[in-house]
Each structure stands twice: as structure tokens, then as C-alpha cells.
Amino acid sequence: MKLLENQKYLDDLKEYASFNLDWNLLKNKTILLSGATGLIGRYLVDLLMYKNIHDNLEVEIIAICRNKDKANNMFLEYLTNQYFKIIKADVTNEIKYDGKIDYIIHAASNTHPVQYATDPVGTIKTNVLGTYNLLNLGLEKKIKKFILTSSFEVYGKVDSNIKKIKESDIGNLDWTILRSSYPESKRLSESLLISYANQYNLDVNMVRLSRVFGPTMSLESELATAQFLKKGLKNEDIILKSDGEQLYSYNYVGDAVIAIILVILKGQSPEAYNVSNKNFDIKLKDFAKIVASYVNRKVVFELPNDIKLCGIPHNSIYVELLVMLNFIKRSL
Numbered sequence: 001m002k003l004l005e006n007q008k009y010l011d012d013l014k015e016y017a018s019f020n021l022d023w024n025l026l027k028n029k030t031i032l033l034s035g036a037t038g039l040i041g042r043y044l045v046d047l048l049m050y051k052n053i054h055d056n057l058e059v060e061i062i063a064i065c066r067n068k069d070k071a072n073n074m075f076l077e078y079l080t081n082q083y084f085k086i087i088k089a090d091v092t093n094e095i096k097y098d099g100k101i102d103y104i105i106h107a108a109s110n111t112h113p114v115q116y117a118t119d120p121v122g123t124i125k126t127n128v129l130g131t132y133n134l135l136n137l138g139l140e141k142k143i144k145k146f147i148l149t150s151s152f153e154v155y156g157k158v159d160s161n162i163k164k165i166k167e168s169d170i171g172n173l174d175w176t177i178l179r180s181s182y183p184e185s186k187r188l189s190e191s192l193l194i195s196y197a198n199q200y201n202l203d204v205n206m207v208r209l210s211r212v213f214g215p216t217m218s219l220e221s222e223l224a225t226a227q228f229l230k231k232g233l234k235n236e237d238i239i240l241k242s243d244g245e246q247l248y249s250y251n252y253v254g255d256a257v258i259a260i261i262l263v264i265l266k267g268q269s270p271e272a273y274n275v276s277n278k279n280f281d282i283k284l285k286d287f288a289k290i291v292a293s294y295v296n297r298k299v300v301f302e303l304p305n306d307i308k309l310c311g312i313p314h315n316s317i318y319v320e321l322l323v324m325l326n327f328i329k330r331s332l
Contacts (some may be wrong), residue, residue, distance in 0.1 A: 042216040060084075103147065205263045
């Protein structure tokens with residue numbers, strides 16, 4: 001079943017589309033989006049296209065992707081829609097576009113720890129060169145605003161006694177380890193935005209997201225939450241390879257996308273906005289327990305091993321799990 005054929009997903013889009021925002025400020029505007037097939041990008045496309053189809057928003061979306069076949073399959077329902085267009089491009093190269101652009105959202109990035117380790121150069125290039133090339137395109141097109149989706153990881157490793165990070169709690173990053181390719185390049189990308197704002201008077205904002213989950217999450221992901229969901233889909237016990245005491249801030253993809261839209265509409269340049277939800281601050285083991293209890297299984301603690309889980313296609317149970325997690329946490 002395709003995601004847009006899933007009623008729970010459609011209901012989810014409908015709920016977020018009903019949020020009381022100044023949606024009409026986007027009417028007849030054009031948004032260029034990198035990372036359109038990713039977790040954030042896909043939900044953003046679906047939400048705006050829902051507004052186009054049901055509320056006549058008439059916002060044009062220019063979706064940048066590296067794999068056009070993947071994008072065509074993912075967005076098959078929109079390919080004949082006048083407000084949607086796919087451009088095959090690599091943001092690490094100069095980006096050309098002949099039409100008008102009002103807003104640019106740079107959401108393309110390697111976001112999995114395995115990618116940091118296996119492709120650290122690609123991680124840095126996508127974040128830094130991608131930001132640089134899209135900023136230059138924004139200058140050329142005289143855009144209204146540039147949005148960079150950033151990460152809480154820019155704060156680095158703070159003192160272990162700090163439970164809630166404040167803006168002043170800037171921690172350390174060991175740039176000699178491969179994993180630092182992601183947070184270091186995000187830091188530099190943010191610095192690029194600040195520099196363009198000051199030197200060229202470009203309107204920019206950084207949106208720092210906590211750990212995002214949702215039905216647009218790739219089931220090929222090596223993230224722990226994706227692995228939990230795979231186990232749940234198989235009706236198997238949830239495997240934890242640590243004590244699960246790590247406390248993380250999670251964020252449902254719909255909330256993250258609404259936050260991005262809010263920053264487009266109301267963000268003050270060149271501010272950085274942190275996006276999280278106190279109801280989503282949860283230990284890893286407790287996240288696993290929610291998934292396990294939903295499928296009547298248990299959490300099993302095991303030592304790390306090299307077992308890999310195979311991918312599972314999107315289906316109604318998967319979407320129900322992800323939407324359910326959001327509703328549970330939002331109701332606490």
C-alpha cells in the first residue's frame with residue numbers, strides 16, 4: 001500500500017493542515033526544497049500538496065532529488081499537478097533553475113550514524129557545499145527567506161550532569177572521529193547562513209530539530225527507533241543493545257514540518273530556532289516499551305551484535321504505529 005493510500009496518514013495530514021496558521025501568506029509562492037524524498041521533505045511535500053488540493057493554497061513546490069525514479073514513484077500522485085515539479089540535481093554542485101523562487105528549504109543531509117562513518121566526505125559536502133550552492137541560488141533569485149534544517153547536535157557533547165540543554169550550553173566536538181562529520185558540517189552550514197545574512201542581507205533561519213520520527217521514516221534506516229518498529233511489524237520482541245537509559249528529545253515529523261512553516265512565516269533573520277516537545281523527552285528503553293506494548297511483545301536487552309534486519313515496505317500497521325506514537329506522546 002502506498003503511503004497516500006493509507007487513511008490514517010491522510011487523517012494525519014488533514015489534522016496538521018487544519019492548524020491555525022497564516023497559510024495564505026504562501027499562496028502563489030514557490031518553495032524550492034532539497035531532500036524532498038527524505039523524512040522531513042516528504043511530509044512537507046505531502047502537507048503542502050494536501051493544502052493545494054483541498055484548500056486551494058496554490059503554493060508551487062520545486063522538489064530537488066538525486067534519484068528521479070525514486071521521486072517519481074514516491075510522488076506519483078502529484079506528477080501531473082501544476083503546483084509540483086521534480087528537478088534531478090546534486091546540491092553539492094551548482095544549482096540552476098530558470099523560474100522564480102520565493103523560499104528555499106535545505107533539508108538534504110546524511111542523517112544516519114552509519115552514513116557518517118561510511119560517507120563522511122559526502123556528509124560534509126551535502127551539508128556545507130549544498131548550503132553554499134543553495135544560498136547562492138537564493139541570492140540570484142532574490143528570495144524572501146532561506147531555511148536550513150539543522151540539528152541539536154550542533155551543541156556538541158555537554159556535561160553529563162546537564163539534563164536540559166540551554167543555548168549557553170555549548171559542548172565539545174571531537175573533530176578527529178568520523179561521526180563528527182555531521183555536527184561539524186552543520187555548525188559550518190549555520191555559520192554560512194549567518195555570514196550571508198550579514199554580508200549580503202539575505203533573510204535566513206536555522207531550524208534545529210530534535211530526533212524526528214514519523215510515517216515518512218525510511219525503513220532502511222539504521223536508527224534504533226526504526227529497528228524497534230521493524231521488530232514491532234514482525235510481531236517480535238523489541239531488542240535493545242544497551243541499558244536504554246539514554247534520554248533523548250524526539251519530535252513527530254508533523255510537528256517538525258509545522259515548525260518549519262512557522263519559521264518561514266514568522267522567523268526573524270538570522271535567528272536559530274530549536275524545535276522540540278517536552279512530551280517527547282523519553283528514554284530509549286521507554287520508546288521501545290511503547291512500541292512493544294502496542295504489539296503485545298516485550299523489550300529484551302542484549303549485547304551489541306552484527307545482526308542486520310531486512311527492510312519492510314510501508315503498510316497500514318507501520319503508519320498506525322508511527323501516528324499512534326505521536327498521539328500517545330501529545331496526550332501526556
